[in-house]
Amino acid sequence: MSHNFYHYPVWVRLWHAMNAILCLFLIVTGFSMLYSDPDNALVVKFQRAVAIHNVCGVLLTISYTLFLFGNLFTPNGRHYLLRIKGVGQRLWQQGYFYAFGYFKGEKAPFPVSADRKFNPLQQLSYVGVMYFVLPMLFITGWALMFPEFILKKFLGLSGIFLTDQFHVILGFLVVIFLFIHLYVSTMGKSPVSNFRSIVTGWQESH
């Protein structure tokens, strides 16, 4: 039997929307810079891409700071607390469900509830992205705007080059995360039910 419960407070939805829009701009402009080509109509013009990327990067830093405060001072933060004990078993259960149990019509091992926003795989990836990948992206992105703070040389390579490459790798991780995030979001009661939830705040459980 399914029932609806209020799952996403307004601030989480607003933050999520802002995060989504900024990340999309950052990804498009990031790829445009990485594959910069004046003759390619698919990529944003280089100088415009640089300006948009920088503006969105600064705004995302502000938005992320608000998110951190939200997690510190509201109950939303508890969804990001990893329980280490038995994590391997829980991840295996969730992975098995996605690969096989889901198709057999089995019940989800860790269904969404008012107390559990993420299943173990989601929780691990969200914690990784929100508490490691994004902060490192901010550090490397801001460092590229203040290059005097970057080590001149590291292991014989230019510090700026390494910082830039690290920024690109982290950017790729965010893109990979985004695709997985979007795909898993289609695995609700209907392909659009989870998308509706993050807009209305109400989650359908099944």
Added chain:
Amino acid sequence: MILDRRSITVLILLVTASLAGSAQEQDTVASVTRGAAMSLYAEDNDQNCLRCHGKLVYTITDTVSGLSRKELMAEHNFISSDAYYNSVHWSFSCLDCHSEGFKSFPHAIETRFETAWSCIDCHGYDPNYAQYKFEEIDAEYQKSIHYTATDGAFTCWQCHDAHYYNPLARESGSGRENILKSNEMCLHCHGNPDIMGLVTEKELTMVLPRHEWLPDPDRHLAAVRCIDCHTRMNDSILVAHEVMPADSAVNDCADCHSQNSILMGTLYKYASMESRDQKGFINGVIFSNDSYVIGANRSKFISLTGMIIIALVLAFAGVHTVFRVIIKPVKKYYES
């Protein structure tokens, strides 16, 4: 257009002539930009010096016979007062740097052997100039071929005439102007055997034939400073000063046109910092950070690996979707 030896000489003569022309128009120093401040100094002793040295034609008078005649000032002893009073050293009197021997005329023979101050003599170890890192520049200069091959005869002055010095690399708003002026400094000696002969016995080699190996040499020479290839890169000072022997210069395309490019350190870091200093963070970094080096910060391996992983994720999602369409797991769940 490929410049040959004659063209380079003509170019330098033209530059020199234009300087001389502007100086002749400034027969008096009254029209210089910083007139008010200048008068404090000019009325003391600069005016006395510039009465002769500020003109290409000066008048000499024999006080005993009362005879006067006009003479040409040797070009290397001429000081364009206009350019001088617009340089960073404009507020100095001549005798702040030159010896008392110059007070009398004819100047004593000793004055010819006076040692000129070098940049480090005044600016070194001074907290007011710490940001310019003169000590590091001096250390680089002493390792350069200019210093080692000339037993120190080559000094700061060969490139930076203190009478006319302006911080071109810092203040030039145009990259092209910066490149042109920077390369003029090199060609001043390397395009003129007589001037080069002042510091070395080495025969002048022709600049352009030595660079014909470059693809499209004209565009390279117009778009790159000589020092970009001929100095050891140092991204902690604005302009690298360790000029290397010719056979150590950059001659591999990949050094610039690739990842981990040597241009990254100098172009990115300093262009970014200078832009921020001049325009502020919002305008200088956020909106007009022109210092990304296209192609130089791209790692094919990382780009390829990233794209392969993204493709695998999408392929996995595609396969998963196909199974979802065939098996209809959600419907199956609710039916059970």
